[in-house]
Amino acid sequence: MGLPFKQYILEDSTYKGGGKKITMPNGIEVHKLSSNENPLGYSPRVKMALAAALNDLSQYPDNTDIRLREALVKDFDAMLTIDHFITANSGSEIIDIISKAFLNDGDEVIVSQPCFLPYSAFTRWMGAKAINVPMTIDYDYDLEGILNAIGNETKIIFLASPNNPSGNYIPRKDLQWFLEQVPENVIVVLDEVYRHFAEAEDYTSGLSFILEGKNVIAINSFSKTYGLAGLRVGYCYAPLHISNYIRKICKPFLLSTLALEGAIAALEDTYFVDQTVQLIKTERKYVLHGLDALGIKYWPTQGNFVLIDPPVPDAEFVLFLEQRGIMVRSVGNFGALGKVRISFGTRAANKALLLSLEALLKSMAISV
């Protein structure tokens, strides 16, 4: 008798995230534009809160994470209560908890590629199947296609707005129409970890739908706007009939004292959040304008990153930039074959990026 390995796990490849920061010879500065991180780092108030929390690590953290959820209530202008929120060790962990809470062997979820890899990876780890309803050629959701793909086994639909890696969003009226069509036994997970960066007038988060009691779970993270990718904190909010159910499988003492204190301080520093959002909006314009000037094709984005069609094969493109100390990410494995995602960085990083792209185009012109 063999070990009780699960066949669907044996068949899976180990999930890999974005790479670690490279180092360059001769002290050349490295610009990491490959993981949608915050170019401003993180709030000094978080640093102080973490330093203070170091005195207290011999004790268990607050088991109920209640202070973090109270801070979230405040952040949502008291439109939600502490019971609407679930906190966890990252947005990714929230996706995992949702998968565990709702999926069984043989169930189906719907994803739309290109999209964040954990939606389908964590689905597979539950023995369930991810059905892909690809985005349109312009990287928009095929919402009708998704509705048509709903079957008896469908439990969850994953949507992201803005979506990673394509940067597109779902306009309010489209999302409203879609949610009205989704059967009542299906959960819509709306990943809104990039929501602060969206500036389209008809952008919407999941809040109004959740207040209406729709079967929507909105995923958020402290990795992007708050610059705390290394601390690992995320949360979701959902109508009470869903959040109180999910809470039953949340592990005790899931968030460390450092994660709790850091996240609370991050929510309090609204000045840092404003600075971050402002920087991303300014740099997004700057980079997109630069790409236009160079004639490099990209897709409209509401995120802190842009998806481009590189002028040379993606692996070659990534290597060319890496040799100049600029890290970007090829996203074929997200479902955007041959495309590259570039995060917006500081002005210095973005300038270095555009200069390198210009050099690449010049070298191509010379070699033909």
Ligand SMILES: Cc1ncc(COP(=O)(O)O)c(C=O)c1O
């Ligand atoms: C669309 C999307 N959702 C969720 C996450 C999860 O972020 P984290 O696990 O760092 O909280 C990411 C991170 O890149 C993302 O791009």
